[in-house]
Amino acid sequence: MVKDIDIVLRPEEMNDGRALRRIASKKLSISSSDVSHVTVLRRSIDARRRDIKINERVRVYAGEDPVPEHPFVFPSVHSSPSAVVAGAGPAGLFAALTLIENGIRPIILERGKDVHSRRIDTAALSRDGKLNPESNYAFGEGGAGAYSDGKLYTRSLKRGDAGKILRLLVQHGADESILYDSHPHIGSDRLPKIIENIRNTIISSGGEVRFSSRVTGLMRKGDEVTGAVLESGEEISGPVILATGHSAKDVYSFLADNGFSIEAKSTAVGVRLEQPQALIDSIQYHSEKRSPFLPPASYSFKVQVGGRGVYSFCMCPGGSVVPASTEEGLLVINGMSPASRRGRWANSGMITEIRKEEIAGDDPFRVLRYIESIERSSFIPGFIAPAERMTDFCYDRPSGTLPDSTYRPGLSASRLDDILPPVVVSSLRQGFLAFSDMTRGRFLTEEGTVIACETRTSSPIRILRDGSMRQGRGLYPAGEGAGYAGGIVSAAIDGTEAALCLRRDLNG
Ligand SMILES: Cc1cc2nc3c(=O)[nH]c(=O)nc-3n(C[C@H](O)[C@H](O)[C@H](O)COP(=O)(O)OP(=O)(O)OC[C@H]3O[C@@H](n4cnc5c(N)ncnc54)[C@H](O)[C@@H]3O)c2cc1C
Structure with missing residues (x-):
């Protein structure tokens, strides 16, 4: 038997497996020894009264075992067509994972340093007041999300598969509780390792991640964006997912200077x-x-x-x-x-x-x-x-x-x-x-x-998109900096959707 039921626990029973079995079996009128497994599906704390309760939805297995979840598989894209992803924040990283799942090779261009080297610069800023304008709490691998709180609550559930974002985070090292807590949270001390694991998935599948690679312009053939230009002058070809966050003012400037459509945003x-x-x-x-x-x-x-x-x-x-x-x-x-x-x-x-x-x-x-x-x-x-x-x-x-x-x-x-x-x-x-x-x-x-x-609670500028996720051919503005997301999960969802749109366009 497998059954989903709602139960109410006292705080001290919350992480006690024996108490969970006892309460679940009582509710189902079966013996506690018949319960082989209990999985928490949803948990919230009801603190409206002095007598605090924990509400859980659980899946009870009696005489059966849970079927293990299959991990997401990332195929080799070593010799696949490439796409450029500007920015390695949540939008860029999840766009890259989605491109790989769909047989496209991402080339991530990130202006800042890798997530661990970045820590030296954020420490220098906090300790000595010395700012590195290319490596700080906003810029660098993981983006503004890297040293964030890692709260994963989002209201943008209708716009994409938030559950998949959470499962991918668990696959890369986040605690399973983010799958059922009503206010999931990872923590700034745990995020860097998860981000490094995501990078390793991207690289081992054949994608590329380039640090200290600031995008300063876009290549164009007629109306189509055909690649990105780096500060060094190097040109990287491919359709571009632009996921550079809300602090990349230089990106807004080069877009405006080159006739791309942007507008002020509340x-x-x-x-x-x-x-x-x-x-x-x-x-x-x-x-x-x-x-x-x-x-x-x-x-x-x-x-x-x-x-x-x-x-x-x-x-x-x-x-x-x-x-x-x-x-x-x-x-x-x-x-x-x-x-x-x-x-x-x-x-x-x-x-x-x-x-x-x-x-x-x-x-x-x-x-x-x-x-x-x-x-x-x-x-x-x-x-x-x-x-x-x-x-x-x-x-x-x-x-x-x-x-x-x-x-x-x-x-x-x-x-x-x-x-x-x-x-x-x-x-x-x-x-x-x-x-x-x-x-x-x-x-x-x-x-x-x-x-x-x-002041940087959301982007003050929106990079316009057509009815889909693109501006013209070959350019896919995504994430918080494009003005369509705010927060880690919604930026990750937006990056995912941009990658899916790019895949549809490539497949004609
Ligand atoms: C301290 C802090 C705490 C936060 N806490 C939370 C939280 O708990 N929960 C939550 O949901 N949200 C939180 N946020 C907000 C969240 O981090 C952002 O909403 C999210 O990171 C936006 O994702 P993004 O990928 O769109 O952009 P970003 O994360 O800003 O990433 C953009 C990336 O693009 C890179 N880039 C910029 N310009 C260029 C360029 N020209 N060329 C190449 N690369 C470029 C940047 O270096 C950066 O890595 C927090 C933010 C901060 C700063």
Whole structure:
């Protein structure tokens, strides 16, 4: 017998195989010894009440064993037709895997370094405030996803096969729990090895991965894109999947200069809020101390302020705040957390919508310039970040001192009203007060630090596509930088879909 059932567990029963068998067999009115295997299909934590429950959908096997999942097979493409993939972020890497599955040889061109060498540059930025503009938290193998939090939650389920992306990540080393957790998460400490494994699959199948290979232009024959040009002048032939992310401003410039269609895109900007993880645990789990059986708590807030959405974004329990700049003179921050999420601090982006219609003109670069002006005002040499206590920010008064922070380049007590646009300040203030009301006043805390600025939440530019995934013949803009995805899984789905479109075009 094989049967899928819903069960409810106590936190301490969550990872206890014996308890799982006992509860499942009771529900099916069979003996526990008849249960040969229980597989978790879905898990979520219901923390709405003090009595926290774990809801699971499980598949129970009695007298039978699960059929093992077959791994995805990647055929040899050593002598197959080639396609160029610009960018080795989630969109580019999953595009490359899909090309291989479909008998096409990917040549990945990545401006940054391999995922391990990159770490030396991100460490130098955090420790010494020294930025390598080609190797940082945005640029290099794995893209912005490499040292990210690795949260794999996506809303873009309708656009592609998110389940396949997760199964491919497991095949390359991610923990199986990402297949059933309602909020799957890998962790910034585990992602680099998974990315290296994906690279090895690509290379052993016959694909090519070239680092320090910045694409500076596209080759064209008439209307058709026939390849990519590298900074060195070398030309690499083939249709091009352009998956260069939202920080590759040079790519937007060469597209605009050469008559490709791009347009301004609405986005969201704000700050990162850092608070003690123990506070978030106690708010979300309704007790002074988190049960050792429960993971560090996260949150998701959203409110409308004067017709404008204010919301939390990319919340990192037990994580740290990092400098995610790609240029000297512009500061942008982000957050990440390791797999254990055991750090003392929780951080989250707190952002508000900025619609492209609010920025005067019709220049496709206008939202990008708006973002740059905030990043310029936020910049302090050494990538020190301006910050205010959460309470001082909300009550419009200067901060004499700041709480401890995980942001390694350091914080400088500043008035964020002087740095952020007034509409952003007032929306965030009202948003924080509303979030505090939702938590009986507990969310607004002296121990919270508001750090500027979080601006690269999505692309400020869209690279237009026709009804399908291409712009003209031979060019397939994909991922976050093209303006069609946001986050690791949705970028990976978009890269996959671009590769499938390219395959259809090649097959005529
Ligand atoms: C610190 C941090 C934490 C994050 N946490 C999460 C999270 O937990 N969950 C989540 O879903 N998302 C998270 N994100 C966002 C997520 O990483 C991005 O949405 C995702 O990586 C976008 O994928 P992409 O492939 O479209 O672009 P990117 O990841 O930006 O990759 C683009 C790649 O193109 C390369 N490139 C750029 N220009 C060129 C060029 N001219 N020539 C060759 N190569 C080029 C870049 O070096 C880069 O490797 C986080 C981002 C950051 C910075």
